[in-house]
Amino acid sequence: xxAKLGRFAEAESYFNAILAKVPDSRQALFNLALAANNxxxxxxxxxxxxxxxxLWPRDLGASCGMAFIYLDAKQNRKAAEILRRALxxxxxxxxxxxxxxxxxxxxxxxxxxxxxERVEAxxxxxxxxxxxxxxxxxxxxxxxxxxxxxxxxxxRMELDWLRRHESAIRGNRYYLKQWSEIEDIFSTADFEAxxxxxxxxxxxxxxxxxxxxxxxxxxxDGWLGPGGKHLSAQGLAWFVRVYAKVIIGSGLPTPHLxxxxxxxxxxxxxxxxxxxxxxxxxxxxxxxxxxxxxxxAGAKDVELNLDSPSVGSEFSRFFDSLVTGG
Amino acid sequence: MDQLTGKPRLTEAxxxxxxxxxxxxxxxxxxxxxAFRPGTEDEGMLSVSRGSLTTAKEAHALYTGKxxxxxxxxxxxxxxxxxxQQLSVYEDPETAPVVDPAHxxxxxxxxxKTEVKTVATRxxxxxxxxxxxxxxxKKLEE
Numbered sequence: 001x002x003a004k005l006g007r008f009a010e011a012e013s014y015f016n017a018i019l020a021k022v023p024d025s026r027q028a029l030f031n032l033a034l035a036a037n038n039x040x041x042x043x044x045x046x047x048x049x050x051x052x053x054x055l056w057p058r059d060l061g062a063s064c065g066m067a068f069i070y071l072d073a074k075q076n077r078k079a080a081e082i083l084r085r086a087l088x089x090x091x092x093x094x095x096x097x098x099x100x101x102x103x104x105x106x107x108x109x110x111x112x113x114x115x116x117e118r119v120e121a122x123x124x125x126x127x128x129x130x131x132x133x134x135x136x137x138x139x140x141x142x143x144x145x146x147x148x149x150x151x152x153x154x155x156r157m158e159l160d161w162l163r164r165h166e167s168a169i170r171g172n173r174y175y176l177k178q179w180s181e182i183e184d185i186f187s188t189a190d191f192e193a194x195x196x197x198x199x200x201x202x203x204x205x206x207x208x209x210x211x212x213x214x215x216x217x218x219x220x221d222g223w224l225g226p227g228g229k230h231l232s233a234q235g236l237a238w239f240v241r242v243y244a245k246v247i248i249g250s251g252l253p254t255p256h257l258x259x260x261x262x263x264x265x266x267x268x269x270x271x272x273x274x275x276x277x278x279x280x281x282x283x284x285x286x287x288x289x290x291x292x293x294x295x296x297a298g299a300k301d302v303e304l305n306l307d308s309p310s311v312g313s314e315f316s317r318f319f320d321s322l323v324t325g326g
Numbered sequence: 327m328d329q330l331t332g333k334p335r336l337t338e339a340x341x342x343x344x345x346x347x348x349x350x351x352x353x354x355x356x357x358x359x360x361a362f363r364p365g366t367e368d369e370g371m372l373s374v375s376r377g378s379l380t381t382a383k384e385a386h387a388l389y390t391g392k393x394x395x396x397x398x399x400x401x402x403x404x405x406x407x408x409x410x411q412q413l414s415v416y417e418d419p420e421t422a423p424v425v426d427p428a429h430x431x432x433x434x435x436x437x438x439k440t441e442v443k444t445v446a447t448r449x450x451x452x453x454x455x456x457x458x459x460x461x462x463x464k465k466l467e468e
Binding site for chain 1 (some may be wrong): 348350351353356358359360365366367395396440443444447448450451
């Protein structure tokens with residue numbers, strides 16, 4: 001309680017009193033180690049954790065504690081060795097070890113990721129998901145490792161899990177911060193991947209759109225003077241996927257792309273006697289299509305749900321109707 | 327004088343009205359239809375400058391200078407072009423924060439969102455048939 005309140009001196013004297021009566025109290029030794037570490041006395045903390053490991057060599061909590069101290073001291077290799085030894089020796093069916101097993105696997109993922117050992121990082125991320133799949137931290141780590149590996153579909157899957165469990169994350173500031181950072185990194189990586197795909201489509205036929213989207217990605221809030229929201233990397237990556245599905249998929253020529261004040265994209269074409277525009281709303285996953293005749297008072301418009309499985313054919317049908325007059 | 331706006335309506339059908347084009351609404355060969363829609367903060371009124379009181383070049387200089395707004399060019403539409411879309415144009419001389427006696431407003435306020443987009447597209451299609459009334463890039467080349 002004292003340690004939780006940040007009253008480390010009081011915590012130390014409380015646990016010291018317990019140790020005076022029960023010198024091998026695991027709980028008192030462990031809590032005293034935590035209090036010593038939190039008050040900056042790292043040497044004392046290591047001493048106490050080592051005492052626990054002498055008494056109980058397979059104590060996972062103490063091993064995790066030691067690993068955290070080495071991680072703080074930027075001795076990642078040493079921290080990883082301690083944790084792997086502890087994990088190898090752990091009894092998987094020991095109920096009280098479950099939180100420590102989770103910490104150990106997540107911590108090993110972080111350590112190997114920092115050490116640049118991608119295979120090992122992925123191994124422990126996968127293991128953490130397999131063994132503790134209902135907890136938030138393994139999914140945060142797995143998403144992070146997948147992005148670093150360039151496995152964006154795997155990262156997307158993990159982020160989908162996190163989005164579905166948003167309520168559990170919102171209650172924890174640390175998880176929320178990590179999640180938000182991962183979403184930002186993922187969006188940027190995803191946008192880059194989608195742009196590369198667009199640039200290569202049909203022998204570079206859409207390279208000018210990729211170039212234009214890169215330019216629009218640099219817009220800042222207020223680009224229009226008063227107003228004009230920036231285009232988020234997440235929104236742009238989503239737009240490129242939609243572009244591939246409905247614009248390239250419908251066999252349309254390369255459109256002119258413009259930002260909208262709301263932070264969306266508007267595609268515009270001049271197709272024979274029609275001026276056509278499609279505004280893509282990232283937040284609503286929705287497109288507003290409008291065709292205006294250059295020859296007479298004719299105009300057509302349609303609203304499309306871009307999540308609908310039939311959106312590709314609905315998009316094509318709208319453009320076909322301009323040619324057929326339907 | 328219009329009863330709703332309280333401002334004098336422009337009646338000279340041939341009078342030029344200059345519209346500034348934001349750089350992001352310009353790409354080689356065309357202009358976005360969005361450049362011809364009032365912004366969300368404009369309460370359905372599109373700003374233009376009256377050709378009887380200023381030139382395209384002067385209007386651009388005032389807009390990018392004292393008004394501090396970006397513009398990559400000026401298009402020229404006549405009062406009649408707006409009237410063809412059932413739009414009225416009103417005198418709206420400004421005295422503060424920048425003096426702009428040529429300022430005028432095109433009233434889109436009675437239109438639905440889709441009507442605004444449709445009319446803006448027709449105005450754009452009309453505007454791009456003519457060369458820019460003032461092109462600042464040409465000025466740089468001279």
